[in-house]
Amino acid sequence: MAQNEFAIIQQYFSAIGVPAASTVLGIGDDAAVVEVPAGFQQVVSMDTLIAGVHFPTDTSPADIAYKALAVNLSDLAAMAATPSWFLLSLSLAHTDPSWLEAFADGLRQTATEFDLQLIGGDTCHGALSISIQVAGLVPAGKFVTRAGASPGDLILVSGELGGAGLGLAHLQGHIDLPEELRANCLLALNRPRPRLELTDFLRQFASAAIDISDGLQGDLAHILKASHCGARIDLAAIPVIPWIEHQDLYHFALGAGDDYEICCIVPPKHRAEIENWNRLHPHCRLSTIGEITDSGFDLRIGKQITDLSDARGYRHFE
Numbered sequence: 001m002a003q004n005e006f007a008i009i010q011q012y013f014s015a016i017g018v019p020a021a022s023t024v025l026g027i028g029d030d031a032a033v034v035e036v037p038a039g040f041q042q043v044v045s046m047d048t049l050i051a052g053v054h055f056p057t058d059t060s061p062a063d064i065a066y067k068a069l070a071v072n073l074s075d076l077a078a079m080a081a082t083p084s085w086f087l088l089s090l091s092l093a094h095t096d097p098s099w100l101e102a103f104a105d106g107l108r109q110t111a112t113e114f115d116l117q118l119i120g121g122d123t124c125h126g127a128l129s130i131s132i133q134v135a136g137l138v139p140a141g142k143f144v145t146r147a148g149a150s151p152g153d154l155i156l157v158s159g160e161l162g163g164a165g166l167g168l169a170h171l172q173g174h175i176d177l178p179e180e181l182r183a184n185c186l187l188a189l190n191r192p193r194p195r196l197e198l199t200d201f202l203r204q205f206a207s208a209a210i211d212i213s214d215g216l217q218g219d220l221a222h223i224l225k226a227s228h229c230g231a232r233i234d235l236a237a238i239p240v241i242p243w244i245e246h247q248d249l250y251h252f253a254l255g256a257g258d259d260y261e262i263c264c265i266v267p268p269k270h271r272a273e274i275e276n277w278n279r280l281h282p283h284c285r286l287s288t289i290g291e292i293t294d295s296g297f298d299l300r301i302g303k304q305i306t307d308l309s310d311a312r313g314y315r316h317f318e
């Protein structure tokens with residue numbers, strides 16, 4: 001039997017996540033009420049995922065729920081904020097109880113894993129899309145932006161790049177991944193890991209940061225534009241799975257997107273802190289891939305230099 005939006009909210013979304021101390025009033029009224037503790041600032045982000053654009057239409061509802069929340073948490077990680085609550089707007093072509101139950105369970109597990117609460121939102125009839133607004137807290141003045149890079153600073157990226165792009169290309173039939181790589185690449189695509197473990201490091205040592213959602217070259221270009229400077233990066237230093245290196249498929253690391261790793265800029269005086277981080281966090285290793293310069297945007301490939309000044313990431317409406 002079809003359910004209206006109020007019944008859907010009550011049945012599937014009324015108790016998701018861990019209440020934050022800053023939440024005064026959650027789901028059930030016209031709006032939620034939250035407090036910002038003294039000495040903190042609130043960081044807010046929102047992303048929309050649309051079926052067939054941001055995820056294949058046959059993606060499992062649990063994976064859709066995870067990714068919808070994780071990509072927003074990745075934005076908070078880049079700003080060095082700790083998540084506290086989120087809002088959900090869900091558009092559905094029809095009400096399918098099994099889909100809704102799997103989606104809600106996936107959202108509940110993800111919210112619990114990352115210690116935040118769903119405090120409100122909206123449900124309506126339409127093509128499948130999920131919009132999430134997430135908020136987090138950061139000590140006053142300790143947030144990190146794209147605009148602080150300076151010539152001489154080191155360019156770092158977390159984890160490995162290109163896996164999600166390979167996973168999508170495989171699903172689209174553009175590439176035939178070896179069987180031993182498929183599971184990890186599809187996991188990278190459907191369940192990207194927001195690098196919230198980096199928030200303290202970024203607050204202490206980063207001069208700028210961005211999450212890699214639209215491809216390294218396009219997202220790093222956003223930092224360069226905001227910081228009014230340039231960069232030179234080394235292709236061989238970009239962390240990728242060995243298969244990308246062996247097949248010379250670095251374009252998946254440079255431009256495919258959907259990695260949701262962090263690109264951060266750190267002054268060279270903090271080299272020891274970078275080494276210490278890598279020693280303590282091998283699962284989230286920071287690789288130095290280049291250096292901020294006065295101007296331009298160059299990619300070193302062996303002895304050759306390629307101009308990336310016109311580099312752009314994925315763009316809607318183009």
